[in-house]
Amino acid sequence: MIGDGTVPGAVLLLAAAPVGRGRLVDAASALPALAAVRPEVLTGTAAAGVVELVDPADPQVVLVRLRSAAAAPGPLLVLLIGQLTLDRRQQLPHLALARTTAATARYTALPWHWLSAELQFRPPGTTTVLADLTADQAAWERLPPLSALAVAGAELYGAVSPPPGRRAPAEPLYSRAVAGLLRSATGRPSPAELHDLAVARAGLAAEARLLTPLTTGPADAYPGLPVLPSGTAPPPPSPGRPAPPAPAVAGSPHPAAPPASAPGTGGPAAPAPARSPVPPARPAPATPPASRPPAPAVSTASASAAPEDPHPAILAAAREGRHGEAAAMAAAWEQHALRHHGPDSAEAVHWLEVRADLAxxxxxxxxxxxxxxxxxxxxxxxxxxxxxxxxxxxxxxAHHCWEQLGDGDTARRLVSRLATLRHRVPGPRPGAVEALERRIETLGAVGAN
Structure with a gap:
């Protein structure tokens, strides 16, 4: 982590695993050794605050702590010790919590992508995630490419171990090795050095998979949610023609939907002056349901007030796991941009990119x-x-996301388009084209088997 030592650091330590027979790792057993490490050694700063979460049961509680840690101005270290599982519906990686079972992982475990959602906006080089994970049997058998566990905005190091072959839970060997190294170190090693030393000391299973930041191509630093380019805001209403009020659902705390065509004008309504329009909570139906009366319109005076930026509401929905709603909001604004600015406009391309990042x-x-x-x-x-x-x-x-697809049919279907663009737009990072060509050769070898 990068820091001048003058800004206090922060540490979030999460040790969690299901209670009862589903527990595969004794995550909390690493805490005494880690507690013996001075907080400032963990972060490399003169002072640091530590928050410990031991066997939490609610993913929302973990999210609050994670969000608070992400807001810390100084270097941040996130230590994750626990059990990796997949939800049955989408097969997405989750960190199991106290009440997690195979059937309830989607609702009781911490979605791994929440880490990226919270950490991706932190200053570059200030965030490190150390993960000591034991996969359950289903997760181990379907383990995605380890690049799929990359955390946007952070350097990720650690290990994923197979499920223990005995009745007793596994020991968090990697975490204990990290703690021992930091207690005895005369100077704080870099995260990469610490990881290498911990792997050498831990005595991990031969099948264990190591987590290290990707160093080739674009995958080492996935940018966050796209930002609407400056100077692309919708134009203000024409003089003498006030913007029609945007529809709003009565009693709804959510922002209003994109303005529809103005009644009686025969054309699209010009939105109020703003950097970008306000998002809907979800796509407004063409005809309101019979059980709900038509929503009252807000006054012209309130419509002329500066509306909110839509991106926080959309990102909040995605962070809370309401991915369908977030995608619907972005799609509604993309349609709004297409109607008002055209398919080649910066606004339309921006909302296409937002939809890409939400996916x-x-x-x-x-x-x-x-x-x-x-x-x-x-x-x-x-x-x-x-x-x-x-x-x-x-x-x-696009290249980063394609790398996460492994060797499946989707990767083969998209590789031609990606290769054409990658060769035309190699980018400033060395090795991007070469990394793609190596993967293409691997895909060909796999397809031939």
Missing amino acids: RLAGDFGRSCELWLSAASARLGAGEPEDGRDLVAAVDR
Whole structure:
């Protein structure tokens, strides 16, 4: 982690595993050794605060603590000790909590992608995640490429061990090795050095998979949610023609939906002046349900007030696991941008990119890659230079998501489009094209078997 030592650091220590027969690792047994390490040694700062969560039962409680830790201004170390599982519906990785079972993982475990959602906006180089994970049998058999566990905004190190072959829970060997090294170190090693030393000391199972940051191509630093480019806000209402009020659901705490066509004008309504329009809570039905009366319109005076930025509401829905609602909000605003600005506009491309990133947060890397490829093609079609920042970022993100797909049919279906764009837009990072070509050769070898 990078820090000048003057800003206090923060440590979030989470040790969790299901209670009862489902417990595969004695996560809490590493806590005494870690507690003996001075907090400032953990973060490399003159002072540090430590928050411990031991066998929490509610993922929302963990989310609150994670969000608070992510807001810390100084270096942040997140230590995760526990059990890796997959939810049955989407097969997404989760960190099992006290009440987690195989059937309830989606609701009682911590979704792994929440880490990226909370940490991706932290300053580069200030965040390290150390993970000591034991996979349950189903997760071990279906373990995704370890790059799929990458945490946006953080350097991830650690190990994923197979389920223990005996009745007794496994021991968190990696965490204990980390604690021993930090207690005896004369100077704080870098996260990479600490990881290498811990792996050498821990005596992990031969099958254990090691977690290290990716160093080739675009996957080492996935940018966060796209930001609406400056200067692309919708135009203010024409003089003498006030913007019609946006519909709002009575009693709803959510922002209003995008403005529809103005009645009696025969054309689309010009939204109120703003950097970007306010998002809907969910797509507004063309005809309100019979059980709900038509929503009252807000007054013209309130419509003329500066509306909220839509991105926080959309991202909040994604962070809370309401991925369908978040995607629907972004899609509604994309349609609004298409109607008001056209398919080649910066606004339309922006909302396409937001949808791409929301798909990634939901764990749908195939859909995310496809949307990022479409966004990159749109930027090229609009005449953006091949070394332009936004175009390079779009191709990098598409490449990153494609890397998470493993050797499946979706990866093969998208590889031709990605290769065309990657060779045309190699980006400034060395090794991106070479990394793609190596994966293509692997796909060919797998397909031939």
